[in-house]
Amino acid sequence: MASPDPVAISLHPAAWQADRVALESIRRQVFVVEQGVPEAEEWDERDPLCRHVVARLENCDVVGTGRLDPVGKIGRIAVLDEYRGKGVGAAIVMYLIEQAHRDGLGEVYLYAQVSALGFYEKLGFSPVGPEFDEVGIPHRRMNRAVGMANEQRVGFRSVEKDPHDP
Numbered sequence: 001m002a003s004p005d006p007v008a009i010s011l012h013p014a015a016w017q018a019d020r021v022a023l024e025s026i027r028r029q030v031f032v033v034e035q036g037v038p039e040a041e042e043w044d045e046r047d048p049l050c051r052h053v054v055a056r057l058e059n060c061d062v063v064g065t066g067r068l069d070p071v072g073k074i075g076r077i078a079v080l081d082e083y084r085g086k087g088v089g090a091a092i093v094m095y096l097i098e099q100a101h102r103d104g105l106g107e108v109y110l111y112a113q114v115s116a117l118g119f120y121e122k123l124g125f126s127p128v129g130p131e132f133d134e135v136g137i138p139h140r141r142m143n144r145a146v147g148m149a150n151e152q153r154v155g156f157r158s159v160e161k162d163p164h165d166p
Contacts, residue, residue, distance in 0.1 A: 006087040009063065011095045014052040022062040023052055030078035037135045051103075053095050055079070055088050066092040068099050074110040093123050100146045107145055114138040 014023060024043075031037040046069055055064035064079035074096050079088045100108045111134060112120045117127060125142035132139055 007063075007083055008058055009055045009088055009091065010058075011091060012054050012056060013099075014054045014065070016048045016050070016052060019052065019054065022054060023047075023065050026054075026062060026065045026078045026080065027076055029080060031076075034081070035137065037137075041135045050075075051096075051099055053092055053099070055083075055092055064088045064092050066096055068096045068103075068108070070103075072100060072105045072108045074100075074108050077110075089119065090123060093120070097123075097144065097146055105146050107143055109141060109143045111139045112142050114140055117142070 016023065027042055028039075031042050032039050047067070050067040050069050052065060052067045054062045056062055063083045064077075066077040067075055069075065074093065077089055077092055079092070097108055109128075110120065110125065112125070112127075114131060114137075117140060120142050121127075123144070125144040128141045128143050130140075132141075
């Protein structure tokens with residue numbers, strides 16, 4: 001079976017306060033509506049501290065998002081259903097890994113839904129430790145070294161100005 005055509009997107013740094021409506025909209029659709037994560041579990045005190053990214057179509061519609069916690073945890077990777085399998089999620093993850101490198105981190109980690117382990121393994125992550133439950137969904141911790149020699153490139157344009165930087 002041929003892989004789906006990639007979609008033309010650009011990646012943009014986002015700030016929790018300025019871009020909250022778009023970030024919440026994508027995450028609510030993916031996690032709360034589709035996956036049944038309780039609304040109260042989706043939002044946490046870490047959001048204002050994290051670096052966020054959004055994936056935008058040429059018409060500026062936001063179709064995906066993710067975040068990087070200052071401790072090196074990648075999370076909240078969410079892509080609207082009709083854009084999954086087209087490289088958007090991989091582009092978001094790789095953008096966040098590159099951001100971690102710019103921030104001087106040597107390693108990143110995430111809590112992958114067990115159903116997505118293969119996706120993250122293709123991006124260089126390795127499972128660590130046992131499976132565990134998070135919000136009623138089986139997860140597993142995965143780690144990945146950060147560094148330009150390790151990076152896989154994806155064919156999406158990123159806009160480098162980060163709202164966290166002066």
